Amino acid sequence: MWQKILALFSINLQGNLIYKANAFLWMLTDAVPAIFMPLVWLASYQGRANIAGFTPSLMVTYYLAVFIINNVVGSGIFDEVARDVREGQLAKHLIRPISYLSTCYFSNISWRIVRLFMSLPLIVIGFVVWHNYLSLDNLNLGIWFWLALLLAHFLNFTISYTIGSLALILVETSSFFSIYFFFNFLLSGQIAPLAMFPSGLITLATYMPFRYILSFPLEILTGQLSTSGIISGLIIGMIWLGVVTLACKLVWNKGLKSDFAVGI
Amino acid sequence: MIKKYWNIYKVFWRTSLARELEFRANFLAKIGINIIWIGFYVISVAILFNNTASIGTWTKGDVYILAAFFTFVEAIAYTIFVRNTQEIAEMIRNGNFDGILLRPVNTQFLASLRFVSFDELGTLIGSLAMFIYGLSQSHASINFRQILLALAFVGIGLIIFYCFAMTITIMVFWFIKLDNIRVLMTSTLQLVRFPADVLPTVIRRILVVVLPISFISTIPTQALLGRNIEPWAGVGVIISLSLFIGVKLFWDYALKAYSSASS
Numbered sequence: 001m002w003q004k005i006l007a008l009f010s011i012n013l014q015g016n017l018i019y020k021a022n023a024f025l026w027m028l029t030d031a032v033p034a035i036f037m038p039l040v041w042l043a044s045y046q047g048r049a050n051i052a053g054f055t056p057s058l059m060v061t062y063y064l065a066v067f068i069i070n071n072v073v074g075s076g077i078f079d080e081v082a083r084d085v086r087e088g089q090l091a092k093h094l095i096r097p098i099s100y101l102s103t104c105y106f107s108n109i110s111w112r113i114v115r116l117f118m119s120l121p122l123i124v125i126g127f128v129v130w131h132n133y134l135s136l137d138n139l140n141l142g143i144w145f146w147l148a149l150l151l152a153h154f155l156n157f158t159i160s161y162t163i164g165s166l167a168l169i170l171v172e173t174s175s176f177f178s179i180y181f182f183f184n185f186l187l188s189g190q191i192a193p194l195a196m197f198p199s200g201l202i203t204l205a206t207y208m209p210f211r212y213i214l215s216f217p218l219e220i221l222t223g224q225l226s227t228s229g230i231i232s233g234l235i236i237g238m239i240w241l242g243v244v245t246l247a248c249k250l251v252w253n254k255g256l257k258s259d260f261a262v263g264i
Numbered sequence: 265m266i267k268k269y270w271n272i273y274k275v276f277w278r279t280s281l282a283r284e285l286e287f288r289a290n291f292l293a294k295i296g297i298n299i300i301w302i303g304f305y306v307i308s309v310a311i312l313f314n315n316t317a318s319i320g321t322w323t324k325g326d327v328y329i330l331a332a333f334f335t336f337v338e339a340i341a342y343t344i345f346v347r348n349t350q351e352i353a354e355m356i357r358n359g360n361f362d363g364i365l366l367r368p369v370n371t372q373f374l375a376s377l378r379f380v381s382f383d384e385l386g387t388l389i390g391s392l393a394m395f396i397y398g399l400s401q402s403h404a405s406i407n408f409r410q411i412l413l414a415l416a417f418v419g420i421g422l423i424i425f426y427c428f429a430m431t432i433t434i435m436v437f438w439f440i441k442l443d444n445i446r447v448l449m450t451s452t453l454q455l456v457r458f459p460a461d462v463l464p465t466v467i468r469r470i471l472v473v474v475l476p477i478s479f480i481s482t483i484p485t486q487a488l489l490g491r492n493i494e495p496w497a498g499v500g501v502i503i504s505l506s507l508f509i510g511v512k513l514f515w516d517y518a519l520k521a522y523s524s525a526s527s
Contacts, residue, residue, distance in 0.1 A: 025447040029451040032455070036454065036455065040312065040319055042462070043462040044312065044318070044319050044320075046318070051316065052315055178300050179300075182303065185304055191304075191311060192308070196311055196314065197311060
């Protein structure tokens, strides 16, 4: 078992390193908001000590953390899955002695590790640019944070994998991806801390899965949640993980029964 | 001479439109996607202004006008040349570029303008909507002179966009695989999405004279609303026009270096 995992891991790692230039540039795109959004907010304080409980220092920390955590727990596997299905590559994977799900999972993990290393220079730049603002002693790095991060990792991967798998039953998936991006962008805390949102949206975000793929660990990290808030958050997140896993099973059952294997 | 080129350009529009109308459902889907992209921006701005009355000296209305300018410039750029610059890279790779060289018109004109893309129609509509909303929220008094000046700056913004896209494309003559650099363009263009005032002075000046993308949004908005225009904008105009000539020279130089992939 471990041998299989290691083999998958090293193949993917090598593959990922080939495209490193491309990946680095994409990461730059993600890094722009980490530098730019705090600037926009800083120009908005107008002498106030905080906005919705966020001091300038916390705001800067938040966006830098969004960049780092997105790099660690994000997942773009849906693209790979949808492509494999569309181009008939899936059939090849189905006859291998290791499940397609594991192939994808380790592809995702190795890619995350590559990304984290590649983003280090950008993270260092972020720390240098913002060193006057960052206050790291107030960050809450206890066990709850790591649990939430782990949940975010699995939820991200599962959602991404399921959405990619939709290609099994839908011919056209790109508009579905756009809708997913839209909600992800809106409700995951990527554009701004959820505390900045109108209260209706905050409530919506609490019960949707998107908060748990990014914002939730960040809220714990920046000390915005009480223990009961953390526990209820973990429960809602786990429920979503279960729901998405089930949905994924359904998609695969339905998809594999119907006619596919494009390209054979 | 100009008449000949104008007639050819009209043909580009006609053929591109005919092609577009063959795929009507696809066309509508693209408009939907455009509107989602504008939605991203509108939501970010709405959340910002849910928590503050202004960004620096920019009120909500001002920011929407700024957004209208950059979405407008980007939409026009995508309509008239961005897709062509991508095609050029592709043609150089597969050797079809030879066909462009054989035609009896200016190569740069033909290669960079021949496909008109209607993909961004939804963005144009969104841009207009944001403009109207922004004006209704802004208290600035606007006169004819300010409008003309703003339009002139939008023109400069488009020229810079063209130079930016073409410079990246021309490098394909030497480095056959260069799609990546395009991503760099996307990230850089994110910097025009908010007023340049929020940036540190050094970067702000760089965006006026070195990489003058402030002409895409901040400067036209300042001109329209009758505010103080970015310092050194005059220098920026001269630099942008020189860049345009520079791109033409670079293109001619690159053509000499072109060694066809097909023959």
